[in-house]
Structures are given as structure tokens and as C-alpha cells.
Amino acid sequence: MKDYLKKYPYLLLIPITLCGLSFLFFQKEEETIPQSTIFSTTDSQSVSETTNIVNQEWYVDVKGAVNSTGMYRIKEGMRLMDVIELAGGFTAEADQNQINFSKLLTDQEIVYIPKVGEEMPSINEETNSTQSNTEHTNKKININTADATELQQLSGIGEKRAADIINYR
Template sequence: MREYLKKYPYLFAVPLITVLILFLFVQNEPEEAEPMVFTTQSSVQETEQSSSEWYVDVKGAVNKAGMYRINPGMRLMDVIDLAGGFTAEADQNQMNFSKLLADQEIIYVPRIGEEVSVSHEAPNKETAAKTVEKININTADVDELQQLSGIGEKRAADIVKYREENGSFQAIEDLTKVTGIGEKTLENLKDSITI
């Protein structure tokens, strides 16, 4: 055996090197990488802008009227500060300083003696019902559709299924093509839906 190892010494080294390589490979086994998500630069920018940048238009009795970039969660007083504050003739009593702002909102600061048709009182049930935003039956998901009077989870799922199979509704009346929705149901929904 010794003569064999003397004649072929590398045969002794091969198993040792193999064991060493296997040991190092097991020790340095890479962790599972998270899947990569590829998006276009423009879609990333649009998402970032739509989620973090809003614009409001400030008019009336402020020192610097104009359009201002705001962030979600800002209040009326924040944008008044951006606009340089109120002028001397501003009627601050008509303003709700704590009002949360929305994207594309117009903020008008009235002058003293000027009437603005905005009520700061809590809306009653009738007013609230009139100002409820209509639900778009072409874009609403199952949860949104269930907010409609007389539409439960199954009927909402049927509406979404109909849309997926037949495309968008072309008229509100097309809603009657969905199984389980008749003329009476449509009549009750007409003031609450849009396309």
C-alpha cells in the first residue's frame, strides 16, 4: 500500500480535497434570495408621485395665492402657511383650520363680509345621503359593491364575474343582465351607481 501511495501520491490528496471542498460549500451555502420585481421607471415614479405628492389650489385672501404641493395628511392651516398666511381682510371665522386636505382641492379664503356657501356644521342624514359618492359598477370590487343597498357578497361577486366575462357595463341598465338583479333592484340603485 505504501509503495502504491508513493507511486501515486495525488490519490491520497484527492479525497481530502473533495471533503474540504464539500465542507466549504456547505458552510458558504447562499441564503435564498428574495424574488426580484421589475418595474419600469415611469411606473415607479407615477406610484411614488401619486402616493406622496398632492396638489391644491389656494385662492382668495392669502398673501401668495397659487398651486401648492402637499403631502397626504396635511391640514388646511398647513397650506395657508405655505401660501404666506392670511391677508388682513381674510375672514378666518369661515375657515376650518383642522380640515384634512385632498388632492386637487380648491381652497378659497373669503374676505370679511363675503359669504361662502360652505357649511361647517355636521351634515344631517339627508345631506349626507345626497353627498355620498356614487360607486362605479365598472371598477368597484366586491367590498365596494356590497356598500350598495340590497347588494350582498354573492350579488357583488356576480357583478364582478359578469364584468370579467362580458366586459364593462355600457349603461346602468345593463346591470339587469346580472343574475338576480331585476328592474326593482336597479331602480333602488340608480342614485348610488355610475359607469
């Protein structure tokens, strides 16, 4: 057998190549498993809850320089360009330079498309929580001079992190 392999060494490469190709073939096969079969080991209630979350419908209010303003039903993960297409596209006077087409939309969002020469207005909703949040975020905090309580007002800063910042200064 050794003499045969010395005479024909490329024959040893054939089984190795076949094993490698079969591994790649079966690896791709596993990646194409539908998401629904992954949840088959869980109970049916959690599968239906997961399906409801994925299929949840949101509503977005579109205003401004679009062909058909109004409220549109969207799915989670849709982008601004998708809802503009639902609204019939832009009008001739729409200023597309002020718009981030790739923006992810959220439920109950107001989308305003400005006209050329018009500044993007800030759309205020009449809820108290929104007003208090904007007042809270408009206050600037200098991290070089702020004490621990002021630093804790920043998002993601707790007591420990505030103390670490002060100690570092």
C-alpha cells in the first residue's frame, strides 16, 4: 500500500477534499433552518408570545411634503424610507437632504418631511413625561466640575461610576 501511495500521492488528497466539501455542504444546510423550528423544543405558549412580538404592528403619523399624509401601519424594524413609500413618495417641493432615510422607526412616532427652504420643526407631544424628559436632558452638566449627584443624572452613571469620575479628577 505504501508503494502505491508513493507512486500516486494525489490519491490521498481525494478523501481529504471530499471530507472538507461534505463538511461545508452540511454546514450550509444547518444555517438554512427556519427560525420557527429552533423554537420547537420550547412550550407552545412561549412560541406564540415570541411570534406575537415579532409580528407586532406599530403606527406612525406621516406629515409634510409627502403625497399622502396620514397614519400608517408598520412592522417593527421598518425604516423611514419604507414609510415614505407607503405615503406615496415625496412631493416635488420635499427637501430630501434633511432626512435620514435609514432611521429606524418606533411606535407612535411622528415623521415630518420638510419642504425646500423650510427648517425641520420640533414636534412636541403634549405628555407631561415628554416635557419633563426634555427639560431634564436640556440641562447641560460639566463633567469636569460636577459633583456626584449631578453626575448621576447622566444616563448610565450610578453612584460608583460618579465616585470613580471624581476620584480620577
